[in-house]
Amino acid sequence: MLQEIEAVIIDLDGTMFKGKRLIPKADDAVAYLRSLGKRIAFVSNRGNISQRMCYEWLKKWRISVRKEEIILSSTVTAEFLYVHYPFCKVWTLGDDGLQEELQRYHVRLAKKPEEADFLVITLHERMTYDDLNLAFQAVQHGARIIATHADKTFPNENGNAIDVVGMIGAIEATTGRKVELILGKPSCFMAEAALRYLQVSPPKCLIIGDSIETDIRMGRMHGMKTALVLTGNTKKKHLDSLLEKELPDYIIDSIYDIVRFGEEIVQ
Amino acid sequence: MLQEIEAVIIDLDGTMFKGKRLIPKADDAVAYLRSLGKRIAFVSNRGNISQRMCYEWLKKWRISVRKEEIILSSTVTAEFLYVHYPFCKVWTLGDDGLQEELQRYHVRLAKKPEEADFLVITLHERMTYDDLNLAFQAVQHGARIIATHADKTFPNENGNAIDVVGMIGAIEATTGRKVELILGKPSCFMAEAALRYLQVSPPKCLIIGDSIETDIRMGRMHGMKTALVLTGNTKKKHLDSLLEKELPDYIIDSIYDIVRFGEEIVQ
Numbered sequence: 001m002l003q004e005i006e007a008v009i010i011d012l013d014g015t016m017f018k019g020k021r022l023i024p025k026a027d028d029a030v031a032y033l034r035s036l037g038k039r040i041a042f043v044s045n046r047g048n049i050s051q052r053m054c055y056e057w058l059k060k061w062r063i064s065v066r067k068e069e070i071i072l073s074s075t076v077t078a079e080f081l082y083v084h085y086p087f088c089k090v091w092t093l094g095d096d097g098l099q100e101e102l103q104r105y106h107v108r109l110a111k112k113p114e115e116a117d118f119l120v121i122t123l124h125e126r127m128t129y130d131d132l133n134l135a136f137q138a139v140q141h142g143a144r145i146i147a148t149h150a151d152k153t154f155p156n157e158n159g160n161a162i163d164v165v166g167m168i169g170a171i172e173a174t175t176g177r178k179v180e181l182i183l184g185k186p187s188c189f190m191a192e193a194a195l196r197y198l199q200v201s202p203p204k205c206l207i208i209g210d211s212i213e214t215d216i217r218m219g220r221m222h223g224m225k226t227a228l229v230l231t232g233n234t235k236k237k238h239l240d241s242l243l244e245k246e247l248p249d250y251i252i253d254s255i256y257d258i259v260r261f262g263e264e265i266v267q
Numbered sequence: 268m269l270q271e272i273e274a275v276i277i278d279l280d281g282t283m284f285k286g287k288r289l290i291p292k293a294d295d296a297v298a299y300l301r302s303l304g305k306r307i308a309f310v311s312n313r314g315n316i317s318q319r320m321c322y323e324w325l326k327k328w329r330i331s332v333r334k335e336e337i338i339l340s341s342t343v344t345a346e347f348l349y350v351h352y353p354f355c356k357v358w359t360l361g362d363d364g365l366q367e368e369l370q371r372y373h374v375r376l377a378k379k380p381e382e383a384d385f386l387v388i389t390l391h392e393r394m395t396y397d398d399l400n401l402a403f404q405a406v407q408h409g410a411r412i413i414a415t416h417a418d419k420t421f422p423n424e425n426g427n428a429i430d431v432v433g434m435i436g437a438i439e440a441t442t443g444r445k446v447e448l449i450l451g452k453p454s455c456f457m458a459e460a461a462l463r464y465l466q467v468s469p470p471k472c473l474i475i476g477d478s479i480e481t482d483i484r485m486g487r488m489h490g491m492k493t494a495l496v497l498t499g500n501t502k503k504k505h506l507d508s509l510l511e512k513e514l515p516d517y518i519i520d521s522i523y524d525i526v527r528f529g530e531e532i533v534q
Contacts, residue, residue: 087489181449188352213409245382
């Protein structure tokens with residue numbers, strides 16, 4: 001499994017973390033991959049935090065990581081706007097991390113909603129009615145809509161919570177305008193950002209993630225090797241109903257199992 | 268207006284044509300631009316016809332055109348899939364022109380909806396309930412959704428008719444899944460395709476179109492010169508309500524007015 005692999009893309013939620021807890025020995029798995037000299041990228045659909053915030057979180061858990069290894073949907077959205085719309089002004093509906101990431105890429109933030117060329121939507125866990133109304137104003141004055149990702153719900157302490165699709169739904173329904181671009185996994189924008197950073201050809205890249213819909217799908221579509229972990233979204237009972245086109249190359253209980261795989265090859 | 272311009276992007280519906288009729292002397296305007304040695308691209312959000320179909324239509328009207336000068340939203344969608352998703356299989360909901368364009372770019376068409384990685388939606392003027400159901404099946408089996416453009420209505424002989432947003436709405440509402448990418452104007456994908464073809468820097472490129480929302484907006488956002496014609500979507504009465512950020516560089520009654528502009532410079 002690991003012999004031919006030069007670089008590894010690691011998903012965060014459900015693969016490294018379960019809610020706010022580290023998945024047992026996930027840190028050791030990363031250290032093990034480092035010891036083998038594998039290049040690593042941490043890729044997540046979180047659009048409401050910045051690279052810096054994510055870096056500090058990973059450091060808190062003593063995970064071996066460099067800042068530039070972290071590629072979030074906020075990162076890819078900011079880079080996309082910087083490259084393809086260098087003149088645009090942006091209004092955001094989302095937590096502060098998104099704005100921080102846009103500013104890191106020198107994307108201009110509109111001072112008023114009316115000025116905005118784009119409304120960028122991500123998860124906003126402290127959203128108020130006023131925030132929603134300002135975003136609505138932006139679109140009413142012609143802003144086009146982009147979303148960092150399009151997850152409907154995410155698990156929190158009380159079961160499921162509304163994810164970004166809640167914010168998107170409110171704006172689309174009230175303005176009659178549609179999101180024109182969603183950047184998160186499984187999009188080619190995330191895949192290409194990771195492959196570009198890792199400087200690896202897809203067949204020599206392994207993606208490890210918990211989601212058939214995003215991680216495995218993105219890996220398969222771009223010709224990477226894929227490993228599904230069962231510590232997140234996908235449970236054993238779901239495996240029987242998978243279509244052939246959805247199957248990962250490997251199914252492992254947790255990310256730490258890659259150590260076992262590595263050892264088997266050595267012996 | 269024309270002196271510093273090396274290349275011209277010309278919109279079709281509302282600029283060259285009104286419904287199925289040529290706008291008076293639009294053909295002469297094109298011939299005039301040719302006589303000045305300007306490079307030309309015809310750019311349209313039509314996603315349900317192919318480059319070949321459009322070429323034959325323009326030839327029928329004796330417009331001076333080369334096939335490769337025609338860039339439709341079907342063209343750009345096909346090129347996008349070819350470049351970014353070389354391994355994908357596609358199901359379509361739309362008129363035959365879309366499939367023809369996908370095949371020209373060697374995008375693989377799924378034999379059954381269940382096989383599809385993407386459902387590509389465009390206007391489908393002969394759509395049946397069965398077509399809609401097959402597209403629904405594709406998404407139920409995991410296909411992601413892409414749309415060539417996102418116009419709500421278009422003018423036909425009987426007033427307004429349902430455009431692609433009708434097809435998108437049916438699929439989104441029944442599957443609970445969202446379109447993740449819309450490729451037509453004013454997207455950067457259309458702008459970059461045209462600029463790449465024309466080999467021109469944006470300030471030396473003039474876009475002529477009838478829509479503030481798509482043509483003028485795309486031109487402005489990418490740093491081109493912009494000319495609005497009043498033969499299509501936008502009427503004189505709309506001009507007063509335009510925001511500063513929406514204003515074109517020039518407003519002309521019809522595309523033939525560029526001849527007048529050109530002559531003024533010569534004199």
